Amino acid sequence: MTGRVTLATVATSAGVSIATVSKVLNGRSDVSESTRARVQAVLEEHEYVGRRPEQVDRTTVELFYQGFLNNYSVEVIQGVVEAAQTADVDVVVSTHPPRPPGRTASRAAQWIRDLTSTGRRAAIGITSDLTDADLAALARARLPLVVVDPVNVAQPDVTSVGSTxxxxxxxxxxxxxxxxxxxxxxxxxxxxxxxxxxxxxxxxxxxxxxxxxxxxxxxxxxxxxxxxxxxxxxxxxxxxxxxxxxxxxxxxxxxxxxxxxxxxxxxxxxxxxxxxxxxxxxxxxxxxxxxxxxxxLREMGSVALRTALRLAAGEKVDSHHVELATRLVTRDSTAQPAPVGTTAAS
The missing domain is CATH 3.40.50.2300 (Response regulator)
Incomplete structure (x- = not known):
């Protein structure tokens, strides 16, 4: 369907009140299972993602990554957390599963609903393979996104941070x-x-x-x-x-x-x-x-956090893609090639 889906749209389609839809979205227990199932089916049908709450006690940013934590992602996360401490905001770290065959638009919408219902103001992804459905759901929810080293080639309208x-x-x-x-x-x-x-x-x-x-x-x-x-x-x-x-x-x-x-x-x-x-x-x-x-890596995380906060505040950023400088660090694992026939295995 066209246009932005509202709570009223969902309530009308499900044959319930707006208050009931709100209760389902907020996980309230005073809704019958049959009504809850009907409302959730309509939410998925319309790919409703909601909008972030305008009033929250503290600014909270979702930081998600795919796969297992490794030394690379730990360094980036450390940079995000340090920048968040300086900015006096909270960071919630989570995993975002890689793209399975069942990763549909409705599942993407559910993921974003979970974020918006808990008051997230922005999202930061680390080496994440986001689908078009993910990006569309984030856009509908007006939830700013910054990606660090995107796995797929970055779309021009997705804000990202990387290196040279x-x-x-x-x-x-x-x-x-x-x-x-x-x-x-x-x-x-x-x-x-x-x-x-x-x-x-x-x-x-x-x-x-x-x-x-x-x-x-x-x-x-x-x-x-x-x-x-x-x-x-x-x-x-x-x-x-x-x-x-x-x-x-x-x-x-x-x-x-x-x-x-x-x-x-x-x-x-x-x-x-x-x-x-x-x-x-x-x-x-x-x-x-x-x-x-x-x-x-830590600076990349810090830049991602500061950029996400600027977007959440409605500010414009100078560039949708920021590249920080790399440099060669010479240690002990490189040397001139051995003369032919002199390797240890020969």
């Missing part, structure tokens, strides 16, 4: 090229991920500028997780002509690559150089310590 991933990809690859490597592979995250595409394009651009070929089998895209680094690293190192260096799309992927190398009797960096991306705590705890591209 393309420049980071160039810097990582140029570092390996400067050491004398030419057989360099890239092992990154999901192919639909905007940050992964930028890092991979930076890698390709630097390789092309140096006149270094990139065989098709030297580029892997999976997830940004340790197990993906382990599997992808094994596949790359088992090639007839394996790379002498691997640029990993995240620190966790890099650690998986290092373990794949260790399992094959290869030493890092003597036999294989590895560069990560993020500069999370695991980069400093790795042995050897990981050369990586530093993302200002």
């Amino acid at each position: 991933n393309f420049a980071g990809g160039i810097a990582a690859t140029q570092h390996l090229l400067s050491l004398g490597h030419r057989r360099i592979a890239y092992l990154g995250g999901p192919p639909t991920s905007g940050c992964n595409q930028a890092r991979m394009n930076g890698f390709r651009g630097a390789m092309e500028a140096a006149g270094a070929p990139v065989p098709k089998e030297y580029v892997w895209t999976r997830e940004f997780l340790y197990d993906d680094g382990l599997a992808g690293g094994a596949a790359l190192l088992d090639l007839p002509e394996p790379p002498t260096a691997i640029f990993a799309g995240s620190d966790e992927v890099a650690l998986g690559v290092m373990e794949a190398a260790r399992a094959r009797g290869l030493r890092v960096p003597e036999d294989l150089s590895v560069v990560g991306f993020d500069d999370t705590q695991v980069a400093r705890l790795a042995s050897p310590q990981l050369t990586t591209i530093k993302q200002p």
